[in-house]
Amino acid sequence: MPTCLPTVLRRCHSCASRRFRADGKFRVNAHHKRLDAWLLVLCAGCGATAKLSLLERAEVRSVRPGLLDRLHANDPVLAGELLLDPAVRRRNRVALDWSGAWRLDTGTGGPVAPLPLDRDVLDVTVHFAARVPVRPVRLIAEGCGLARAEVERLLAAGRLVSAVRLDGGKVSDDFTFTLKRRV
Numbered sequence: 001m002p003t004c005l006p007t008v009l010r011r012c013h014s015c016a017s018r019r020f021r022a023d024g025k026f027r028v029n030a031h032h033k034r035l036d037a038w039l040l041v042l043c044a045g046c047g048a049t050a051k052l053s054l055l056e057r058a059e060v061r062s063v064r065p066g067l068l069d070r071l072h073a074n075d076p077v078l079a080g081e082l083l084l085d086p087a088v089r090r091r092n093r094v095a096l097d098w099s100g101a102w103r104l105d106t107g108t109g110g111p112v113a114p115l116p117l118d119r120d121v122l123d124v125t126v127h128f129a130a131r132v133p134v135r136p137v138r139l140i141a142e143g144c145g146l147a148r149a150e151v152e153r154l155l156a157a158g159r160l161v162s163a164v165r166l167d168g169g170k171v172s173d174d175f176t177f178t179l180k181r182r183v
Helices: 065-072 076-084 086-092 136-144 148-157
Strands: 007-009 019-031 034-043 049-059 095-097 121-126 160-162 175-180
Touching: 019 049, 019 065, 019 076, 034 076, 049 086, 065 076, 076 086, 121 136, 136 148, 136 175, 148 160
Parallel strands: none
Antiparallel strands: 007 019, 007 095, 019 034, 034 049, 121 175, 160 175
């Protein structure tokens, strides 16, 4: 689950930094019956403000009143929702860095034991509270209290199996995996 807003990756026009932080502030501008809205992000290097375009010359009547109220109230939850929107990221040519912006909740208050002694097979379901892209090997290692190398050995030995590719890139959709004591 996310713990804070991710870092926005984009080039700063004032300095050489490529990292911006969003704090949930918006700017809404009206031009007669048309609205522009931006999410404001601050450069991590120099503090310069950049704008991520959300609405461009939108008819006032076409904007839901609830959305407009949330923009005016600088709703940080809305900022998170909009940063997760692929259309907003594509329109503004930005990427997100989730390093340090998420945590794993195992439901036990700590890491889960890799395999209870009384069971030969452990079935685990991973549920994402938000679409945070994470490498499955890292997630399994952190959740089971194992080293990543050990998780990779379990994968190679066929003792860790899943319908999704665990040794590939990042995933952000729910998945299940099975950990076996012996092959």
